[in-house]
Amino acid sequence: MAANQTAIKPKRYKKRDYQAFLYLMPWILGMLILQIYPFLCSFYYSFTNYQVSSSPIWSGLDNYRYLFTKDTEFWNSVKVTVVYTLYTVPGKLVMALAVAVFLNRNIKGINLIRTLYYIPSLFGGSVAVSVLWKALFIDNGVINALLTGLSLPAIQFWGDPRYALKTICALEIWQFGSSMVMFLAALKQVPASLYEAASIDGAGKLQSFFRITLPQITPIIFFNLIMQTIQALQNFTSAFVITKGGPVKSTYVLGMKLYKEGFSYFKMGYASAISWAIFVMIVAVTMLLFRSSSVWVHYDDEGSF
Numbered sequence: 001m002a003a004n005q006t007a008i009k010p011k012r013y014k015k016r017d018y019q020a021f022l023y024l025m026p027w028i029l030g031m032l033i034l035q036i037y038p039f040l041c042s043f044y045y046s047f048t049n050y051q052v053s054s055s056p057i058w059s060g061l062d063n064y065r066y067l068f069t070k071d072t073e074f075w076n077s078v079k080v081t082v083v084y085t086l087y088t089v090p091g092k093l094v095m096a097l098a099v100a101v102f103l104n105r106n107i108k109g110i111n112l113i114r115t116l117y118y119i120p121s122l123f124g125g126s127v128a129v130s131v132l133w134k135a136l137f138i139d140n141g142v143i144n145a146l147l148t149g150l151s152l153p154a155i156q157f158w159g160d161p162r163y164a165l166k167t168i169c170a171l172e173i174w175q176f177g178s179s180m181v182m183f184l185a186a187l188k189q190v191p192a193s194l195y196e197a198a199s200i201d202g203a204g205k206l207q208s209f210f211r212i213t214l215p216q217i218t219p220i221i222f223f224n225l226i227m228q229t230i231q232a233l234q235n236f237t238s239a240f241v242i243t244k245g246g247p248v249k250s251t252y253v254l255g256m257k258l259y260k261e262g263f264s265y266f267k268m269g270y271a272s273a274i275s276w277a278i279f280v281m282i283v284a285v286t287m288l289l290f291r292s293s294s295v296w297v298h299y300d301d302e303g304s305f
Helices: 002-007 014-043 062-069 072-103 110-122 127-136 140-151 161-174 178-188 192-200 203-214 218-234 237-242 254-264 268-296
Strands: none
Touching: 014 203, 062 268, 072 110, 072 161, 072 218, 072 254, 072 268, 110 178, 127 140, 127 161, 140 178, 161 237, 178 218, 192 203, 203 218, 218 237, 218 268, 237 254, 254 268
């Protein structure tokens, strides 16, 4: 009986425990005030008619009903965001993996080359890079000057709906450095003995890449796929700075739609409903990717040749 009482005796915190809580307090307060509280508030506001200038008025599902059944601009933004994601995520991963394979070698100056390839990602999502990209692709910009110099017709990259979104996607694909670094780290962990065994069996470099390298680094591919998909579905900066969503809404991503409703029209309740629609979309896509990972992601340490 005494043993049971001792087992359920509440733990007494020591001085070191309180010191730890004190050190953690800034992070805990920041999480509660800057993340959890706004997160819960936006959920509440999504069910209200909130115009900023007046108090929120409960409206139930009206915001969601209008969003999904009457707001054609929202569905256009969904389409643009999905197309943007389908362009940028595979493009960035393929580019990052190709460069990582190229840099996974011991040659003179390789560390400098790796740094140069990573530099664009240091400015990822910045306004300055978006402004520079806009200047490169304007009608009388550097890119059109090169095209005309090669006797090719100039292209209205920002004025033609066929090219505007693709040009913005090119900006995002160009910033592949973070994924490249993780791929490079994963490539260095692939056992050299697997390549030696494959070489003895007569496998070429292409066969070794598809049957050894890719299966071995699928966990990192999966991680990069998740992170880049989430980032793409929340894109805002490049579309806002470069095209303002134009021409004819061809680059009007969901982030732009959310910004316009909340900070141009001050419909915070409706903007909160859009933010939760984006959140649900991200959760659904993430869950779908996790369900598919059991088919193609390999976590074992054995070779797959």
